[in-house]
Amino acid sequence: MTTEPVPSPPKKVRNFALLSNRAGAAFLTPAGLLVSVFVIVPFFWVIFVSFTNRTLLGRTALNPEFVGLANYFSLFDPATFFQRGQFGFSLILTTQFVLASALLGQALLGLLLAWLIQTVPPWVKRITETFVIAAWILPEVVIGFAWFAFLDRDQGTLNMLLEGFGLPPGDFLLQQPFWVIVVFNTWRGAAFSMMLFNSAFSSIPPSYFQAADVAGASSWQKFRDIGLPLIRGHIVTDLILITMWTFNTFTPFLLTNGGPSYRTELVSIYNYRVAFQDFQFGKGAAVGVIMMLINLAFALVYLSIGRKKKVR
Amino acid sequence: MKLTIPAFVGRIAFSALAALIGAIFALPLLWFLFAPFNARAELGLALPDPWTLNNFVTVFGNSYAVQALWNSFIQAAGGVILVGAAATLAAYALSRSSIPGKSAVTYILLLFSSVVSGSAAMVPIFLIISAAGLMDTHIAVILTFAGGLLPTAMFILRDFIDSIPKSYEESAMVAGASPVQAFFDVALPVIRPGIVVVVVWAFVNIWGSFLIPFILLRSDSNMPASVAIYSFYSEAGTPIVTLLAAYSLIYSLPVIALYLFVSWKFGFRFFGGIKA
Amino acid sequence: MASVEFKNVTKSFGEFKAVADVSFDIGDGEFVCLLGPSGCGKTTSLRMMAGLETPTSGQIFIGGQEVTHLHPKDRNIAMVFQDYALYPHMNLADNIAYPLKVRGEAVAARHGRAKEVADVLKIGHLMDRLPSQISGGQQQRTSLARALVYPAKVYLFDEPLSNLDAKLRLEARGFLNHLQRDMGMTAVYVTHDQAEAMALATRIAVMDHGHIVQFASPIEIYRRPATTFVANFVGNPPMNLVEAEGAQVDGKLALKAEGLTIAGLAMTDAIGKALATSNKLTLGVRPEHLGIAQTGAANTITAPLFANENMGPESLVTLDRGDSARVTARIFTDDHLDLSQVVTLGFSAEHVHLFDSTGKRIPALGE
Numbered sequence: 001m002t003t004e005p006v007p008s009p010p011k012k013v014r015n016f017a018l019l020s021n022r023a024g025a026a027f028l029t030p031a032g033l034l035v036s037v038f039v040i041v042p043f044f045w046v047i048f049v050s051f052t053n054r055t056l057l058g059r060t061a062l063n064p065e066f067v068g069l070a071n072y073f074s075l076f077d078p079a080t081f082f083q084r085g086q087f088g089f090s091l092i093l094t095t096q097f098v099l100a101s102a103l104l105g106q107a108l109l110g111l112l113l114a115w116l117i118q119t120v121p122p123w124v125k126r127i128t129e130t131f132v133i134a135a136w137i138l139p140e141v142v143i144g145f146a147w148f149a150f151l152d153r154d155q156g157t158l159n160m161l162l163e164g165f166g167l168p169p170g171d172f173l174l175q176q177p178f179w180v181i182v183v184f185n186t187w188r189g190a191a192f193s194m195m196l197f198n199s200a201f202s203s204i205p206p207s208y209f210q211a212a213d214v215a216g217a218s219s220w221q222k223f224r225d226i227g228l229p230l231i232r233g234h235i236v237t238d239l240i241l242i243t244m245w246t247f248n249t250f251t252p253f254l255l256t257n258g259g260p261s262y263r264t265e266l267v268s269i270y271n272y273r274v275a276f277q278d279f280q281f282g283k284g285a286a287v288g289v290i291m292m293l294i295n296l297a298f299a300l301v302y303l304s305i306g307r308k309k310k311v312r
Numbered sequence: 313m314k315l316t317i318p319a320f321v322g323r324i325a326f327s328a329l330a331a332l333i334g335a336i337f338a339l340p341l342l343w344f345l346f347a348p349f350n351a352r353a354e355l356g357l358a359l360p361d362p363w364t365l366n367n368f369v370t371v372f373g374n375s376y377a378v379q380a381l382w383n384s385f386i387q388a389a390g391g392v393i394l395v396g397a398a399a400t401l402a403a404y405a406l407s408r409s410s411i412p413g414k415s416a417v418t419y420i421l422l423l424f425s426s427v428v429s430g431s432a433a434m435v436p437i438f439l440i441i442s443a444a445g446l447m448d449t450h451i452a453v454i455l456t457f458a459g460g461l462l463p464t465a466m467f468i469l470r471d472f473i474d475s476i477p478k479s480y481e482e483s484a485m486v487a488g489a490s491p492v493q494a495f496f497d498v499a500l501p502v503i504r505p506g507i508v509v510v511v512v513w514a515f516v517n518i519w520g521s522f523l524i525p526f527i528l529l530r531s532d533s534n535m536p537a538s539v540a541i542y543s544f545y546s547e548a549g550t551p552i553v554t555l556l557a558a559y560s561l562i563y564s565l566p567v568i569a570l571y572l573f574v575s576w577k578f579g580f581r582f583f584g585g586i587k588a
Numbered sequence: 589m590a591s592v593e594f595k596n597v598t599k600s601f602g603e604f605k606a607v608a609d610v611s612f613d614i615g616d617g618e619f620v621c622l623l624g625p626s627g628c629g630k631t632t633s634l635r636m637m638a639g640l641e642t643p644t645s646g647q648i649f650i651g652g653q654e655v656t657h658l659h660p661k662d663r664n665i666a667m668v669f670q671d672y673a674l675y676p677h678m679n680l681a682d683n684i685a686y687p688l689k690v691r692g693e694a695v696a697a698r699h700g701r702a703k704e705v706a707d708v709l710k711i712g713h714l715m716d717r718l719p720s721q722i723s724g725g726q727q728q729r730t731s732l733a734r735a736l737v738y739p740a741k742v743y744l745f746d747e748p749l750s751n752l753d754a755k756l757r758l759e760a761r762g763f764l765n766h767l768q769r770d771m772g773m774t775a776v777y778v779t780h781d782q783a784e785a786m787a788l789a790t791r792i793a794v795m796d797h798g799h800i801v802q803f804a805s806p807i808e809i810y811r812r813p814a815t816t817f818v819a820n821f822v823g824n825p826p827m828n829l830v831e832a833e834g835a836q837v838d839g840k841l842a843l844k845a846e847g848l849t850i851a852g853l854a855m856t857d858a859i860g861k862a863l864a865t866s867n868k869l870t871l872g873v874r875p876e877h878l879g880i881a882q883t884g885a886a887n888t889i890t891a892p893l894f895a896n897e898n899m900g901p902e903s904l905v906t907l908d909r910g911d912s913a914r915v916t917a918r919i920f921t922d923d924h925l926d927l928s929q930v931v932t933l934g935f936s937a938e939h940v941h942l943f944d945s946t947g948k949r950i951p952a953l954g955e
Contacts, residue, residue: 015642016659017410018481019491024409028417031402031462034394035421038459039428042436049435109333116330124327128334135337137571139520141538142344142560145551148355149347150340155356157339187337219322248429250523268431275435276527284435291432299426303419479673482640485660486667486744487687487734497686501677 043292049285056279064282071286085262087287090270094247097182097266102246105186107239110193115223117194118201129194136191144254147184148173173256177264181252188251193238200234201227233305240302244295267291344564347557354553367558376532377559380540383450384563387525387536388518390454395461395514400507402462403469404499408481418470425463430523441528448530456528457518465510472506473499505578512570519566537563590651590741590774591616592637597646599632606632608798609646614791619768619775621785623821624795630778631746633795637776638667638744651741661690666740668748672731674719680706681715684733691738705733725756736767745777749784761787782822786810794818812955816947819872825904827872827941828915830889834869836860843871847909851886853937858951862944869950872941875904878917881934889915890932907931 019027050071054064081088113132117125135143150157151172159169172180204227212222228235250268252258258265258273265273267287275284343357348367350360371377406414430437437456446452480502484494522538529535532543541563544555592614599607607629614620622630635641636648639660648656655663666687674683681699682689684706688698699715706712709729714722719730728748735743745764749757765788768775779785785792786806793803794817802814813819819827832845840852841859848871853859862869881888894908898921906916917933942950 014657015410016639017408018478018485018494019405019409021409021411023491024405024411027401027405027409028411031398031466034398034455034459035425035462037440038437038456039421039424039433039463041440042433043424043428045436045439046433049439054439113330113333116326116333119323120327120330124330124334128330128337131334131337131341133571134341134568137516137567138341138564139538139567141520141522141541142564143340145541145556145560146340146344148551149343149553152355155354157343157357160357161339187340190337219326244426244429248431250431254522271431271434272523275438281435281439288432288435291429292427295427295429295432296423299423302426303422477671477673479669479671480675482638482660483667483669483673483734484686484690486638486640486663486665487690487738488661488664489686489690490661493690497690498675502675504677 046285046288046292049281050289052282052285054281054285056276056281067282071283074283075286075290085265087267087270089262090265090267093178093264094266096178097185098243098246101182101185102189102242103239105182106189106193106242106246107235109186109190110195110238111197111235113190113194114197114201115227117198119219132191132194135187136189140251141254143188144251147180147255151180174260177256177260181256181264181266184252184255185246185249189242189246193242196234196238197231200231204230236305237302240298240305244298244302247294247298248291344557344561347553348561350557351554367554368562371555371558371562374555376543377537377540377555379533380535380537381563383534383540384519384536384538386450387453387457388515390450391457391461391518392511392515394454394458395465396507396511398458399462399465399469399510400500400503403466403473404495404503406466406470407473408478408499418467421463422467425460428460430460430521434523434527437524438527447528448534450534452528453518453525453536456524457514457521460524461514461517465514468510468513469503469506472509473503476502509574509578512574516567516570591649592742592774592776593649594633595647595649597633597636597643597648599629599636599641600644605798607636607643610798610800611646612793612800612803614774614776617772617774619773619777619788619790621777621779621789621792622795623779623782623785623792625780625821628795629798630780630793630795634744634746634776634778637742638665639663664740665742665744666735666738667744668731668735668746670747670750672719672727672751674727674730674734676719679716679718680711680722680730683719683730684715684737687734687738702733702737705737706730709733709736724752725760728752728756728760741774743773743775745775747778747780750779750781757784764788783824786822792822794821812949813872813941814949816870816872816943819941819943819949823874825875825916825918827874828878829943830871830873830909830913830915832869832871834859834863834867836863843869845871845909846913847889847891847907849884849886849888849890851937853940853942854953856951856953859942862942862950866945868945870943870947872943873935873939875916875918877935877939878915878933879919879935880905880917881932883930883932885932885934887937887940888932888934890930891915893929893931905931905933907933 014021017024049064051066051068052064053067053070075087077086080086082092083089113128117128120128138146153159153169153171153174158172162169170176208226208230209222212226217225248268249266250272252264252266253269253272256264258269268291271284271287271291274280274287343355346358346360349363349365350358351364351366405411406418441447441452441456444452446455476499480498481494484498485491489497520538525536526539529539532540537559541556541559544552544559594610594612597607597610598605610629610633622633624630632641636643637650639655639658643656646656647654650663650665675686678686681702684702685693685698688701693701703712703715706715709732711722711726711729711733714726719727722730728751731748749760752760761784767773768788777785777788789806791803791805792809794801794809794814796817802809802818804812804814809818809822813822813827816829820829830845830848832843832848835842835844836855837852839855841855842852843850850871878889883890889907889909891907891909893905894914895904895906897904897906901921902918903921904916905919906914908914915933940952942952944950
């Protein structure tokens, strides 16, 4: 072998990878295009449209005019802000909806269920899980109709049961529409929290709980002192995700149509009404922008937590 | 181990509570077990007398209803093929290549996908589809869902691929396989369970969704079942209960079947954010 | 078969230098073990030979041909992975025959060849099973079969036995030794198990922090460890190292340490040079060179007994010299030792290893 010190030309060292950069770029292209057009472009387009008076029909459908912040001013008009059917009312309603149905309803119920099914016999666990998950995976229109039948004033299963227990029946969709969609959304979404917490609990080594058993801890003490602290990270993840999903959900529309008289008009439904029933795209876009800003705040919190986890 | 009496009582209380919650969750769905088979079904819970399949016969005799199921299938299948193929390629690249800026791209995608929800972006999506001249076509629904579901699908799959040892492809290459051979012979078959999960997840999402086809489609001949189901209302706006119940059940069957398939095949392991 | 050469190879991951300016030459037909603790750079070195990592600088040659930037598939090498990397969707026949498939061989021919190799490895009867349906030992042999099924220039092993239990590991080790004698293959074998390296290698490269500390035959490494690191890494239990203060007294080397009684050791120029820099020396004696001795005799260590582990024919007797400085002897089992005793262990001067203050071996007379 010749060992002449040949001054090798400064070759660009390309590190070996299972997939070369060129192939990697090619692999990313289809997904990149689709996501760009249907996720990233809408993000910027909605901002642009929100500064115009674009409508679905008429003169401004084709030649929208730039109206500056007019759409935002009309959303935040202090004179009407809190009135029913206005943006402020809808935003406050949505906040209450998220607090009650996601943070309290889904998360607490999911946590309780996850803890319960750790200890119950397998067949109880399977049956309970099946119904909770069924509520979650069935198509939303089917669920909407099921609840419509369930809550029917004259024949619905709920009133039948109430009467069976000697309680007064009611037309809940008319009398308590807000609480109906809160219960509805809790019922619909508890499965996610249950499954997340269930997998979190199962990842705790059983010896932790056995050690507590040996020390004489009660079920509640085990939950409070071992289970809960060890799944803290999962709880935060769960709360952020279900908050975002509940904030954006459109499903209650299928049960109440946003009514009666706007009493269940969440921002997503408000957005739909403004854009596609009143045909004010500019104003609808402004609602979309505000929704995205709120989403962004939650997403940033979520991602920063995720990042910290990765670094650790 | 012998249980003490309080522990035993506790166990029973736990089981009873779990069963009670399960029963409450079942209540709104119970109606679906009976009404589709009842020729005189109303909104109340009643045992069919006699049990009959007449409602289903009527539904299948309704060409519009059948067409809608077929439309749902076209849209879900089309979306799933796009999502499955594009997400697999992209996730493989994110996991196995060392493209510069990979993590930044991942971060930005993750951010955008959580910020741009269907209900926040309905206006621009409508405008994009409209500008592209795709209004009231299957392809509009397919593309919109593909774009919207892709980021999540990519992340599920990337995590799945990350968890697969690189030594599979490495050993193939050391043995003489080209990167393309290693991808198709070794990587793809090993990733398949992850792809199946993502595909099922995407299918269920598109199949069950209401808002996007509701906005993007107009003509009856393109409507998926989720929208067409509202045709089972009388002129006065009251539901034709028998048909609605039967149709709902048919429409739900693929979802139930896929759920059973996934839980049989993979034990319904938990994948982060499996339903967006 | 072919030789392997590293020329000033460095591999950095960011700031971290996994392999730092390493050069060596592995001859045709040699079985070389890269031995060292985790993070020493041994696996990175192996992966650079395979082409699975690219050196930051330096060159790699296989059979005289430069392969530094060659794709793994073009190197004509074979590799056995620590996790076996058996393809879960292929049966054993397809797994073993896969290298032949990518070389374009027909199905019948490649399955025939796969069966031949599998028979040698006693897994020929399992050819239509999936990897998940066979035992760990059988999986290990399948991965070996996949490496042996085609004629490679060099065979690379990345801790191939570390996932086996102790008994299977011994069995597989014996088989690999036999295979090497049979085939005379050029092999590079990464392990952190010194016994494996001693048993298999024609030469061992002991690595630490990205450097090769010593590259020599097993017996040389055992007899003349180049540094305290090597001395401490090779041998089971490892060599006893006693830090002592050295001084030249009456033309002899005197060593002072707690519990140590030593007659003057022969002075050499090398010792003189070491003493000129620092009087801190390290005395090394292998456990098997220590025996029970008279208290106060020359060349002894005296300290309270810490543990007496009976292994059957022999016992490990450990003394505690304080500050967790321990000395272990491997002696014939002695029932009369009890834990309260102060014990004296003796050794002969010819078994003494000396290391200077930097941990480098001070050559003995005639080395």
